[in-house]
Amino acid sequence: MAASTTSITAIYPGSFDPITSGHLDLIARGSRLVDRLIVAILRNESKRALFSVEERAEMLEQVLKPYPNVEVGSFAGLTVAYAVERGANLILRGIRAISDYEYELQMALMNRRLQPGIETVFLMAGETYSFVSSRLVKEVASLGGNISGLVPPLVEQRLRGRIAQRS
Ligand code: PNS
Numbered sequence: 001m002a003a004s005t006t007s008i009t010a011i012y013p014g015s016f017d018p019i020t021s022g023h024l025d026l027i028a029r030g031s032r033l034v035d036r037l038i039v040a041i042l043r044n045e046s047k048r049a050l051f052s053v054e055e056r057a058e059m060l061e062q063v064l065k066p067y068p069n070v071e072v073g074s075f076a077g078l079t080v081a082y083a084v085e086r087g088a089n090l091i092l093r094g095i096r097a098i099s100d101y102e103y104e105l106q107m108a109l110m111n112r113r114l115q116p117g118i119e120t121v122f123l124m125a126g127e128t129y130s131f132v133s134s135r136l137v138k139e140v141a142s143l144g145g146n147i148s149g150l151v152p153p154l155v156e157q158r159l160r161g162r163i164a165q166r167s
Pocket residue numbers: 013014015016042077078079080106107108110111
């Protein structure tokens with residue numbers, strides 16, 4: 001049987017406020033499975049973020065330099081609409097624990113209803129990072145806890161700077 005030549009472009013949507021080592025682990029593994037991976041930051045005006053979308057994009061660009069088939073984008077509105085706009089045929093999401101599953105399943109089924117041609121693929125988060133979230137990292141950092149290794153070093157630096165500015 002001839003090998004398929006269809007190229008796979010995936011989008012990995014999220015808030016990335018900021019990118020954590022868990023996100024990075026997922027991107028590293030996801031990037032090996034697809035031809036092109038677009039890390040897509042949601043522009044969500046209703047959610048108060050620590051970093052602007054531009055700051056988040058800049059951090060992602062820096063951290064993702066070693067991955068030649070990974071690019072960074074941002075979008076407002078529906079994830080599936082952005083996927084179509086970027087020619088993506090797959091949505092990548094990570095599952096850390098069973099508690100993530102229900103929300104992720106709902107989103108995946110809604111996205112499939114909205115755009116049946118686009119599949120959601122889940123990767124299991126690396127066990128080292130299964131407890132890591134942007135929300136917890138921000139909380140721990142703002143309370144003076146050690147977040148080293150939970151986010152890339154550049155992000156740790158930026159987090160410390162932002163928290164110092166705010167206090
Ligand atoms: O990292 P997050 O905050 O868990 O990511 C959530 C995200 C961005 C994937 C989700 O909120 C989303 O897709 N928002 C875009 C709006 C949308 O498409 N809603 C319908 C999906 S069910």
